[in-house]
Amino acid sequence: MALRPRTRAAHCRRAAATPAVSRLLVVSASMGSGHDAAADELARRLRAAGHEAVRRDVLELLPAGVGAGLRGFYRSAVRHAPLVYAGIYAAFFRADGGGRPGTAPLAVLAENRLRAEVADGRADAVVAVFHLAAQLTGRMRVRGRLGVPSAVVVTDFAVHRQWLHRGNDLYLCLTPEIARDVAHRLGRPATACGPLLPDRFRPHPAGERHWRQRLTAGDGGRPVLLSTGAWGVGSHLDATARLLSGAGYLPVVPCGRNERLRRLLSKAPGTLALGWVDDMAGLLAACCAVVDNAAGQTALEALAVGVPVVGYRPIPGHGVEGVHRMAELGLTEYAADPSQLVRFLDRVAPGAPAPGGRPAADRRLFRGDAVAPLESLAARGRI
Structure with missing residues (x-):
């Protein structure tokens, strides 16, 4: 009808x-x-x-x-x-x-x-x-x-x-x-x-307190996360870990599914090498900065929880181009050498001698x- x-x-x-x-x-x-x-x-x-x-x-x-x-x-x-x-x-x-x-x-x-x-x-x-x-x-x-x-x-x-x-x-x-x-x-x-x-990647996620207590339990310095992705990939990660430890930081390295890398970095003095991490939001929030080598998901997750990112020793191909592009857009810093990496971390990490906040452009990304x-x-x- x-x-x-x-x-x-x-x-x-x-x-x-x-x-x-x-x-x-x-x-x-x-x-x-x-x-x-x-x-x-x-x-x-x-x-x-x-x-x-x-x-x-x-x-x-x-x-x-x-x-x-x-x-x-x-x-x-x-x-x-x-x-x-x-x-x-x-x-x-x-x-x-x-x-x-x-x-x-x-x-x-x-x-x-x-x-x-x-x-x-x-x-x-x-x-x-x-x-x-x-x-x-x-x-x-x-x-x-x-x-x-x-x-x-x-x-x-x-x-x-x-x-x-x-x-x-x-x-x-x-x-x-x-x-x-x-x-x-x-x-x-x-x-x-x-x-x-996901929504869990936001400032002060639920797991932040747990990770902060774990990372500050020892005598290490301010925790800095070294990003290696799900496959545990990076160039001279052991050297970067020693550099950060010598500069007063605690290198925290989630090695993803690369057990060989985890065993290698576990031998580096002053380094916390982890296997697969389910609560990346809490771990990132408990760190004062991220050293990134791929401009991938971890870098975006860090920015979402409000943690500054410094690109350093990017992996070849899309990693090199992506890390440089993020820095050009003002979302991250790019360190061309070890001394520049330490200077950037000293500037952007909370509690550093010359603290610097993230630019307002970061939030536009979301x-x-x-x-x-x-x-x-x-x-x-x-x-």
Whole structure:
């Protein structure tokens, strides 16, 4: 039975006031833990907004053994052959200003699996949270093999060309400056969404008191965290630990899943070497600064809890470019040599002889919104 005019108008108003539920497929990669952590947080926010979100690993969309081999090669290269990885990054990743498509031949191997995931889940949009996934969705959109819109969440400060493909419909970036650069290079919409961090990464998290008591129980100095990521990667970490200890600090090194590194640094005098840490928010808040080498998730988490970050001895490739980019944006400091590292820590660490607060620009980093742009994109997919 047809609705009477007044009833039909009221029905339309109610429909407009109630956002439709969207289905979004979030595609990440188990390279370390940063991309998966961002993807998990994005999926949580989408579900909290009333939508359906499913996460998939792009490495698992590749033929059997290919994804695991790719992950193993990358981990070995950054740990044991950094010059090899630097060469690969320079040849295949470094941004050339064109953002040309088709720079990841492996992407074609995952197309059929992704199409099946989209069809089985009746996804309204696909969101890539890793550069190989961005090449995959962009390539498929250009070739007409992906019938729903695709967005890319760029989790790096160094936006290398593997992130960029003109086939993607939308880019979400960490800062407005990065978004403007991506939009200029691709001619595609780009906006700032800020870091995708759980709510526990905020000033004075619940675990801060526990970690503060643990770190101040001995005779060490002010605790400074050395970031090594989930894989325990870094250059001359033992030398950096000795430098900090000699300067009156307590080097605190979460070694992730690298047990060999933990055993090595446990022998360094005045150093606290830890294994995998579940409560990174509390540990970061209990430290007076972070020495960062990758411009990755740990650096963002530190800024979120209000701890200053100094970039030093970055890992090759995206680490070098990302650490420099964060410093250029005024979010961190960059120390080019050991003496400069100590000077920066003496200046920014609370209780230092010449204390310095973080610039107000830091808080702007956390004002973006990732959900609303994806809601609009998914609505286009439903249409």
